[in-house]
Amino acid sequence: MYDYLIVGAGLAGSVLAERLASKANKKILLIDKRNHIGGNTFDYYNSDGILVHKYGPHIFHTNSKEIFDYLGNFTEWRPYEHHVLASVDGQLVPIPINQNTVNALYGLNLSQLQVQDFFNSKAEKKDQILTSEDVVVNAVGRELYEKFFKHYTVKQWGLDPSELDASVTARVPTRTNKDNRYFTDSYQAMPLHGYTNMFHRLLDHPNIHIMLNTDYKDLVDEIKFQTLIYSGPIDAYFDFCFGKLPYRSINFKSQTIDSENYQPTGTVNYPMSQAYTRITEFKHLTGQKHEKTSIVFEYPTAEGDPYYPIPRKENMEIYNRYKTLAASEPNTFFTGRLGTYKYYNMDQVIAQSLALFKKIMQAEHLHIVHDPIKSSNGTTQLS
Incomplete structure (x- = not known):
């Protein structure tokens, strides 16, 4: 018997799994369709030994010290300002x-x-x-x-x-000054050893059981659990009964080049006639030293994994019908970019999960274990 079945091992699901396991002593089954944890932030070393992001560049930035310190419990940071x-x-x-x-x-x-x-x-x-x-x-x-x-x-x-x-x-404001940074948030950094390493530490708890390569619909009737937290596509949960919510996806074409550097900044946008939108060179982001470099071209497409909810009025009307249906689901919470059909940044997803954790604790009148945690900056913090 699990206290919580959490669908999706990206940021939304993993943060909730960690909080519920470590702070409320709950038993968690965390499942994901993919063969890895970390969701779209998943990174790995390619065949040339270069650390790359499988699903395009993910740069962490936030104005929230609470969120920065929270993740700092599971990673050292490499200061990085994206250009x-x-x-x-x-x-x-x-x-x-x-x-x-x-x-x-x-x-x-x-x-x-x-x-x-x-x-x-x-x-x-x-x-x-x-x-x-x-x-x-x-x-x-x-x-x-x-x-x-x-x-x-x-x-x-x-x-x-x-x-x-x-x-x-x-999301891309115009400036009159000479600030060339893409983001202006107070905290801008990359996990020193990569996102996947951070997720392994985040989920390293005896109360968390992880199953990968698993579709929750193949398992939901066989597993005993009390509460479901769902961070997959909300329309898929309801078998698309009101129609499919439209998303944009990306085809990523990676290339390793026998040169130390390819371009002057982490990302170069191509806003004109090229079929691709941007090229990212990962060594700028990770700080890795290597005699070769790896780049990725991004080709947006209507088909493929759902990455970007498309913010249009008619799409929100469809989503709101699903949201109303979701509100009537017993012992079920929907969260994350896909579960709430919102174009969130990483820190916004974490904030949403931390807020949902507190809501669950209050609703169930659960006692939160207040053990002090050392964040990466050396301060002691209480949950």
Whole structure:
């Protein structure tokens, strides 16, 4: 008899498994369809001995000290600030668009104040910001929108930005300063020995039993458990009774090059006519020293593993029907990017799981074991 059956060994399921096992002394069965733990953050050493991310680059960043310290219990950190360049007009220029981007593209030498004036002169102000196109043209105008966002978005999402929710392009804000970092969060780092190593430590608890290569529907009627936590696709759980929720997937094409470096930054975006959206070179992310280097090209597609929920009004209407159905499921919780059909960053998934853990504890009136844990920065913290 297990207290909890948790479907999905990515961040959402694994964090809940760790909390419930270590803090509430619950017996957990954690299952996953794939042959590994770690979900989409899974990394491994390829045949050339280079540490690569199987499902594309995952860079950890957060403004939450609580989340950073929580993961710090299971990994040492390597400080890393991600930089992205975009291949535009024959140049590699920083994205998000900033002072350096504008000056390089137009051969100017504008100050921070002058860059804001430049954006204002180009902007097409909108009364309402409803779509991803609105976000960009309202901020910087149509020319920069065409150069950096329009074609990239069409490739990435299979839709014109005018058909997508404003939240998509709002994730990449425009700047007037010279900050070339892709993220500006207070905490930016990579697990020193990789994500898979971190997950092994996260799940190293005698109360957690892991089964891989397992579809929960093949097992759910044979295993005795009290509560189900489901982080797979919510529409699949209900056998697609309201139709399939659309996702975007990615075809990854990896290549090892007999050279120490391939490109100047971790990722280069290709927002124009190329079939791929970006190229990532993993050694920038991991800090690994190796005489060769490994890169990956990303080709978005409508088919394949569900990576990105597509944020459109009509999709949310379908999801809300599933959400209503989910609320009536006894002793069942839905979580994660797939379980709640939301385009979450990694830290948001962890925050969601920590919040769900507290909700479960309160609902079941369970006593939480308050044993002090040392985080990686040496501070003692209580759950």
